[in-house]
Amino acid sequence: MALMKINFPRLQNTIETLAAIGRSDADHGLYRMAFSENDLQARDWLKSQIEAAGLEYFQDEAANIHARLNWDGKRASVMTGSHLDTVPGAGHLDGALGVLAGLECLRCLKEQGVDLKLPLESVAFTDEEGRFGGMLGSQAMSGRLTPELIHNAKDLDGHMLSEVMTHLGMPPLNILRARRQPESIHAFVELHIEQGPVLEQQRMCIGVVDAIAGLVRWNIRLLGEANHAGTTPMNMRKDPLQGFAEVAAALARILEENGSPRSTATIGYVNCFPGAANVVPGRVEFSLDMRDTDMQVLDDLAQAFRKSISAIARRRDLMFEYDEVSRLQAAACDSGIVDCIGKVCREFGYHSMQMHSGAAHDSMMMAGITRTAMIFVPSMAGRSHSPAEWTPWEEIEKGSNVLLNTLYRLASEAA
Template identity: 50%
Template structure:
């Protein structure tokens, strides 16, 4: 009989976890990293892992692990999971579904006593602060050894609470996060199931996506400086209007993407502030953010240069000045061909209608690629909605994705290739 997950058991886990941090007024989840609800969710997961007989531990970065060991102690480990934290007013699937599917897969394989024939350990991981209350990807960065003491003190949330302060309030020693690093010689690979968070699979009516690559990105904080002046007495041709610099720059984005980008390129001005912000004053300063993404490092570099040239030309033409701060850079990541091949072979065995596709969002898998081979499975997001209580995926698609993960883990764990 073919391996299959218990969808009713998975549903029960989902409904239990989705009550932790739920706001009854807007029905959104509020499990931001290192909040009380986040800690409750992690404790719920530890209890579930313990109840099904997996080896449970939590590291110094608040990552939760549940291990299904094979008989060879020195064997490498296949990690599978995602994250439990959410953005404010979130849906119940982003991140959490990947952890719940990992739990169900390991529970199913334990029930089947499959690990007795495995050449790899299997281990669930639920990473902390993927969503970015303190910058994002904290748990996976700790696992790959990218966290420093400065990280703990420098990153803060919108209220000014530092990461170290939040961890201390949770009864943790922040410096313990520096010991969360795993050795690359111990890890075989990492697999993550996630909702797509976009409309492609839903519109094409595909059951699952097999991710080939994950977008890279850079984020800039741009300041365009002009001269604040009276709106009634300053002639139009004599103005140094910072807002007009923003307007010109925003209109340049489609041209730059067409000339310097690719099909997967994205650029977004997500926030802008006009100062001094008075109705009767010509703006003297505009602060804005731009988020630029593509799956090619070379394309990202071309886009960065093109945006810089556009800002320079606009500043000269409008008699303005500008500067920018690089807030974050994430390199594009390729999923491993061998894992893609396993996922594709198992999808065909299951007769799933699948699509090989890129990921336009960043994920913990992207960080884990610094440590090991990675693979990702997408399931459709209805109408492409995510980071919202309206986020949803049909149970039939969840079951399809979970069974694909189950079959892939079983096949990868049996492999004797070094």
């Protein structure tokens, strides 16, 4: 099959234009929180781009924005997409790249008038970054939301999702209607920056994602006895911070003995109470984030942590409590699409490698209803969720060319 190329100057121009929406003068970072003024401005701009390109514009009940080519509502579509919303102090590529490269691919296919067996859709998913829990739009599309989840969704400032949507004229419970039937989607492919250092370190320009890691996150409490730092002898203390230090020191060993090469474990938050220099701590709270692409490995790992922390607490006369605060199922990518992406890379002569995604993406949700894969491009120095986020333009061009040809091949398959 012949190789096609995107219109790179046009893509570069749209990336630069979107990068100016929601930019703060203070840290030069972007902030387009879902449903904020900046997000709404980006949505309006995207709508104008879709219409100017002569593509069909559609917004579903979860506020996901679709650009559509050859849409007839009957045949399954080949779908691509990512998100427009960002974390505070964000870079210009996380999410935006997948949305704008998707739009560019549809534009190219329309202009070149190629024969497509299936319609194409490029989607900007609502609230991927988690103002209201994360991956809201793709959860809606893949049928994971319930009325209860929608009613209870609240941001850190206490704003309810239902109020925010009602204010914008969108009935919140209608989000459930954004659900797509699996038969209505032929395949889903997302182009995204890696947000890690692996591709750059391996000198690869494309990462072909074969799995997205699942996650288990705990809030842990070690309870001892707060007491006077001067009068309590060392051998008569119940000091949970000493217990915590032992857990933190054992983390790498527990991971090595019970995890896979793809496992990670992170303590990202710790707080000590009452938190005074002259008081033996009485309570330590900390988080534990565990990830792997295999849920069985992940559950075994969590079990090993539970046993180790219990043993440490017992030895030090501490109480150990934990709550599971998050659980995301790992998602396997479709081997057929993974092969197709690899083949396109070889035909272009782009250096590529298979890898997994340690970060969650909309693809994780889409994998629940359709065959799915992701294309990664390198993140310089592995930086993301930061104004330092950067991918060289030539790598963006390569990644977008791979997306274009993958979508074209998928849309040329017999339904």
